[in-house]
Amino acid sequence: xxxxxxxxxxxxxxxxxxxxxxxxxxxxxxxxxxxxxxxxxxxxxxxxxxxxxxxxxxxxxxxxxxxxxxxxxxxxxxxxxxxxxxxxxxxxxxxxxxxxxxxxxxxxxxxxxxxxxxxxxxxxxxxxxxxxxxxxxxxxxxxxxxxxxxxxxxxxxxxxxxxxxxxxxxxxxxxxxxxxxxxxxxxxxxxxxxxxxxxxxxxxxxxxxxxxxxxxxxxxxxxxxxxxxxxxxxxxxxxxxxxxxxxxxxxxxxxxxxxxxxxxxxxxxxxxxxxxxxxxxxxxxxxxxxxxxxxxxxxxxxxxxxxxxxxxxxxxxxxxxxxxxxxxxxxxxxxxxxxxxxxxxxxxxxxxxxxxxxxxxxxxxxxxxxxxxxxxxxxxxxxxxxxxxxxxxxxxxxxxxxxxxxx
Amino acid sequence: xxxxxxxxxxxxxxxxxxxxxxxxxxxxxxxxxxxxxxxxxxxxxxxxxxxxxxxxxxxxxxxxxxxxxxxxxxxxxxxxxxxxxxxxxxxxxxxxxxxxxxxxxxxxxxxxxxxxxxxxxxxxxxxxxxxxxxxxxxxxxxxxxxxxxxxxxxxxxxxxxxxxxxxxxxxxxxxxxxxxxxxxxxxxxxxxxxxxxxxxxxxxxxxxxxxxxxxxxxxxxxxxxxxxxxxxxxxxxxxxxxxxxxxxxxxxxxxxxxxxxxxxxxxxxxxxxxxxxxxxxxxxxxxxxxxxxxxxxxxxxxxxxxxxxxxxxxxxxxxxxxxxxxxxxxxxxxxxxxxxxxxxxxxxxxxxxxxxxxxxxxxxxxxxxx
Numbered sequence: 001x002x003x004x005x006x007x008x009x010x011x012x013x014x015x016x017x018x019x020x021x022x023x024x025x026x027x028x029x030x031x032x033x034x035x036x037x038x039x040x041x042x043x044x045x046x047x048x049x050x051x052x053x054x055x056x057x058x059x060x061x062x063x064x065x066x067x068x069x070x071x072x073x074x075x076x077x078x079x080x081x082x083x084x085x086x087x088x089x090x091x092x093x094x095x096x097x098x099x100x101x102x103x104x105x106x107x108x109x110x111x112x113x114x115x116x117x118x119x120x121x122x123x124x125x126x127x128x129x130x131x132x133x134x135x136x137x138x139x140x141x142x143x144x145x146x147x148x149x150x151x152x153x154x155x156x157x158x159x160x161x162x163x164x165x166x167x168x169x170x171x172x173x174x175x176x177x178x179x180x181x182x183x184x185x186x187x188x189x190x191x192x193x194x195x196x197x198x199x200x201x202x203x204x205x206x207x208x209x210x211x212x213x214x215x216x217x218x219x220x221x222x223x224x225x226x227x228x229x230x231x232x233x234x235x236x237x238x239x240x241x242x243x244x245x246x247x248x249x250x251x252x253x254x255x256x257x258x259x260x261x262x263x264x265x266x267x268x269x270x271x272x273x274x275x276x277x278x279x280x281x282x283x284x285x286x287x288x289x290x291x292x293x294x295x296x297x298x299x300x301x302x303x304x305x306x307x308x309x310x311x312x313x314x315x316x317x318x319x320x321x322x323x324x325x326x327x328x329x330x331x332x333x334x335x336x337x338x339x340x341x342x343x344x345x346x347x348x349x350x351x352x353x354x355x356x357x358x359x360x361x362x363x364x365x366x367x368x369x370x371x372x373x374x375x376x377x378x379x380x381x382x383x384x385x386x387x388x389x390x391x392x393x394x395x396x397x398x399x400x401x402x403x404x405x406x407x
Numbered sequence: 408x409x410x411x412x413x414x415x416x417x418x419x420x421x422x423x424x425x426x427x428x429x430x431x432x433x434x435x436x437x438x439x440x441x442x443x444x445x446x447x448x449x450x451x452x453x454x455x456x457x458x459x460x461x462x463x464x465x466x467x468x469x470x471x472x473x474x475x476x477x478x479x480x481x482x483x484x485x486x487x488x489x490x491x492x493x494x495x496x497x498x499x500x501x502x503x504x505x506x507x508x509x510x511x512x513x514x515x516x517x518x519x520x521x522x523x524x525x526x527x528x529x530x531x532x533x534x535x536x537x538x539x540x541x542x543x544x545x546x547x548x549x550x551x552x553x554x555x556x557x558x559x560x561x562x563x564x565x566x567x568x569x570x571x572x573x574x575x576x577x578x579x580x581x582x583x584x585x586x587x588x589x590x591x592x593x594x595x596x597x598x599x600x601x602x603x604x605x606x607x608x609x610x611x612x613x614x615x616x617x618x619x620x621x622x623x624x625x626x627x628x629x630x631x632x633x634x635x636x637x638x639x640x641x642x643x644x645x646x647x648x649x650x651x652x653x654x655x656x657x658x659x660x661x662x663x664x665x666x667x668x669x670x671x672x673x674x675x676x677x678x679x680x681x682x683x684x685x686x687x688x689x690x691x692x693x694x695x696x697x698x699x700x701x702x703x704x705x706x707x708x709x710x711x712x713x714x715x716x717x718x719x720x721x722x723x724x725x726x727x728x729x730x731x732x733x734x735x736x737x738x739x740x741x742x743x744x745x746x747x748x749x750x751x752x753x754x755x756x757x758x759x760x761x762x763x764x765x766x767x768x769x770x771x772x773x774x775x776x777x
Contacts, residue, residue, distance in 0.1 A: 282769030
């Protein structure tokens with residue numbers, strides 16, 4: 001057992017760290033280019049392009065298709081070093097970690113030749129069009145229809161929770177091609193041009209007031225048959241390729257940590273000292289640290305599996321489950337730490353620029369997106385522990401006969 | 408990076424699991440539980456000694472195998488999973504590590520080979536009364552090289568040959584090694600929650616002792632010893648928690664209610680998933696502590712605290728839910744569920760309860776993030 005890099009890993013890390021320091025974009029002022037703005041996107045696009053030109057984008061993908069020709073462990077090391085340097089490339093993550101892997105595995109040669117390299121360079125942005133207003137965890141119950149029209153397809157329906165759809169060039173779309181088949185068998189995957197006629201992207205305002213997600217209305221969108229990804233009826237298998245990647249991408253992440261909680265407690269007076277020295281606070285702090293360490297270290301165990309050539313399995317579900325609940329508990333505790341003052345979420349007034357207040361209002365989404373707590377527990381129970389699957393009322397039924405609710 | 412057991416440790420663990428299964432370790436635990444005056448499985452204990460396991464992490468100059476702390480951790484996991492009623496924890500994680508850490512070369516040469524072979528049994532005797540470790544100064548006292556006073560509860564105190572004792576002196580608290588077969592030592596069995604890991608009250612009347620480490624540094628040394636002790640204890644807890652999970656899965660898959668296995672209901676399967684998650688989180692922290700014990704002194708204490716906290720929580724959750732998931736039968740004497748419930752509480756109170764470790768950890772975090 002070792003937590004240290006091997007000599008090769010250490011060498012790769014050193015090279016990557018130097019390269020990042022030499023090539024990272026000069027920081028831009030958050031006032032001029034707030035996260036989510038076009039200016040910020042263009043700024044990050046330069047970074048993505050630089051990585052692609054030097055083999056640091058999609059490191060584990062073959063060089064022949066635009067990747068780095070390296071290994072998953074090298075990718076993980078680079079990700080760590082990138083995070084250490086305070087860089088991220090969220091605009092491209094949905095495409096590179098979620099939409100493109102199924103194209104790699106199930107797409108045609110022509111699709112790979114057309115789409116991989118521009119996505120790796122950050123020239124084209126992708127979004128995922130899976131969830132619908134009436135189907136969340138039961139993703140295979142997608143109702144968006146793809147109907148044969150001549151040699152192509154006509155798409156009608158509505159998608160939701162599509163991050164970056166408003167700035168995406170392409171989307172990966174899960175649609176129902178045959179409602180007479182059982183639920184999972186009647187699905188097919190397509191790629192669509194997000195600027196095609198009939199595609200209407202509307203920002204969706206979340207409970208925290210922001211609009212990172214969108215609704216996408218599809219009204220008579222016409223597709224050629226070569227926009228199909230994988231065979232007709234194979235859509236569920238293609239979707240499964242992306243879902244495992246989604247959880248691996250989500251388990252972990254950014255945001256305030258136990259260190260920030262401690263920093264906050266140092267600002268709060270308590271008796272003739274500060275709250276950071278209070279023993280009750282100490283109990284809380286140690287609990288959060290222990291939990292944060294547990295998913296950091298679980299990540300290293302998954303990385304070790306990768307480096308041995310094994311696929312990390314449902315551990316990613318465990319990590320995401322613990323992490324998202326941790327984030328919510330940590331933010332709630334931090335908001336209470338400052339007493340009445342904790343109700344203030346004005347960044348100009350609240351300590352740490354209201355980072356914990358903002359996080360608290362994000363946290364419910366973290367427990368839902370990319371697999372709800374309940375679905376993750378089902379995955380662990382069924383795939384790790386081998387427990388019986390849930391009873392399914394729609395088993396063996398044609399999709400069109402499955403009862404539907406009113407929401 | 409390879410955050411997993413290496414092949415040699417895996418082989419040792421496989422061997423240990425087979426042997427403990429073959430010898431019916433859990434049945435032995437039940438016999439100890441049900442037989443008044445029975446203290447441990449003597450035949451199994453001799454066999455562990457003969458296998459060289461007592462000396463797995465003792466250096467070869469002192470009769471051990473000289474393997475890493477991770478190897479001791481792996482063995483601890485198997486012992487914890489099997490509930491083997493042997494004084495391994497007291498003698499090997501506790502006493503041997505105390506002597507290796509704080510003893511003189513003469514003490515190491517005299518004591519470790521006999522501990523490594525399993526011929527003699529050692530234990531730690533730090534506690535006297537209620538309270539977190541070291542909260543109250545010891546009342547047991549050493550004067551002119553003789554020990555007077557009382558220690559309780561002392562795990563395996565009824566059968567141990569040696570103990571490392573924390574006692575007051577004119578120069579402040581100190582650690583001392585004491586032979587428990589001296590006529591000045593009176594041992595009385597103490598009834599505890601987990602009789603498969605029994606404890607005793609030890610009364611000392613004018614018993615000769617030898618100092619371990621510098622007298623006056625007793626509390627600091629004892630705290631370091633508890634940190635060493637806590638690592639394999641965390642692995643015992645994880646082994647026990649995994650055994651609980653396997654038992655709960657096996658039972659709920661075959662127990663039917665309302666026409667289907669109860670393991671098919673989300674209220675049950677989600678509980679089982681939560682046990683799995685807690686066990687894996689605890690395992691991640693424990694791996695880090697076992698590795699840091701040999702390789703990274705800067706993080707060893709905080710990693711051990713996190714390992715102990717997570718492992719105690721995981722075992723407690725698994726053991727209490729094991730009974731719940733069995734329903735009424737789980738509350739009966741004849742089912743083994745309560746053996747794990749008892750052991751989970753024993754491990755959580757031995758070596759300082761999690762709240763004490765959280766307080767220690769918080770002190771460290773305040774320093775590193777200053």
